[in-house]
Amino acid sequence: MDKREFKDIVYNEISRISKAMSNPNRLEIIDFIANGEKCVEDIALQTGISIANASQHLQTLKRERLVKTQKKGVYVCYSLASNEVYLVWKSLRDLTLTISPYIQDTINEIREYNKFDAPITLDKIKERNDVFLLDVRPKDEYDKGHILNALSLPIDELNDRLNEIPKDKLVIAYCRGMFCSIADEAVKILHTEGYNAKKIEESVLDYQLSENDK
Amino acid sequence: MDKREFKDIVYNEISRISKAMSNPNRLEIIDFIANGEKCVEDIALQTGISIANASQHLQTLKRERLVKTQKKGVYVCYSLASNEVYLVWKSLRDLTLTISPYIQDTINEIREYNKFDAPITLDKIKERNDVFLLDVRPKDEYDKGHILNALSLPIDELNDRLNEIPKDKLVIAYCRGMFCSIADEAVKILHTEGYNAKKIEESVLDYQLSENDK
DNA sequence: CAATTATTCAATAGAGTTATTGAATATGAT
């Protein structure tokens, strides 16, 4: 095997992985199942595509070993094959946020339209002990992994369980990450109830991976 | 703009960047110009594709803002737009190395065939003071950035400048990274000349980015 | 200004990607 053959194989193999990640639906699937394993129908519902189409995208991800499956009765549950998959997604996301004016404009537009506060970052609240962390995702996602000391309070139960939230603290809500709107909704509810509330944009995996670096 | 519209824009925008990086030739171009700006012809020669084809790939990268250009007389020099671009490439490369058996087999095969020693890592030689670091890339790439304390000794000049290398140290050669063979050739020459030599697989940007994290 | 060289543009054919449709398969419940 000469140099050229070797390089052809190597760059081709890496591009296969990149191709598997270069479709908007598949990126959304990766971002979604990073919160815990999901069955095909859930994934189809979340991303707004047909089940057959979701299945097809999942096959593509599986063929390239980016996701793994676990059969649970009649359901097939898909989850990320490893944290490295999320790391690629994260670096891609962060790069796009810095180089695409269109994505920046879109995010600013939606923030202004909804009159959202600028989100706070996890780093800034770490040393403070006057904050109360809220995981507003569904309970099963919390169980698969959550930020240290966060309370699981799924958005659907928020109105009924407000008594669990201290009025004298800064309430910090988080959800599936920066493109998920659940924490925004939670903050909206909390504001109308008189709480001092903000969201962070980090997902659980963003948090766990930054903890790993230390 | 509703949630779905927002997500469609965001994931679509990120997939555009991913698409721009999901072609073997373009990945090789990114890996290559990470060592310093290069003109279209150099890039075509390095990757073994036609000039028109290289130009077309470079347009694609430029359209997505992954590379920047600088006109130098009749030449157009392309370089990476930012280190974040390299970070995506690096995470993609590292992921593929862990999940693709084919790429692992290919690398092992070429190592066995050439009877290469297992490469040493930069971390392991950092504290040692009995090593002598050699940058065997062309001089202009060394000038654009190199590993601290390395001597620039382009592979073409190696045979004529052996007197600059101390016989009593472990000689460590590096080149453009793990898919580049220049350091392998250098080690081969050094072995026949009686030196104790090894290569490291890190590129200059791998080194600089790992230094940044500290 | 004409010639030379580096790069880009435009058109195109062949290959690959994607959403849709409806059928096929597989699991668990009745």
Add this chain to the structure above:
DNA sequence: ATCATATTCAATAACTCTATTGAATAATTG
């Protein structure tokens, strides 16, 4: 076993990507 449900498979049409070709443009040299 039969039925309902979850998932996958297969075929397809519309669309996109890529390498090639040769022409066009732009900067430099004689």
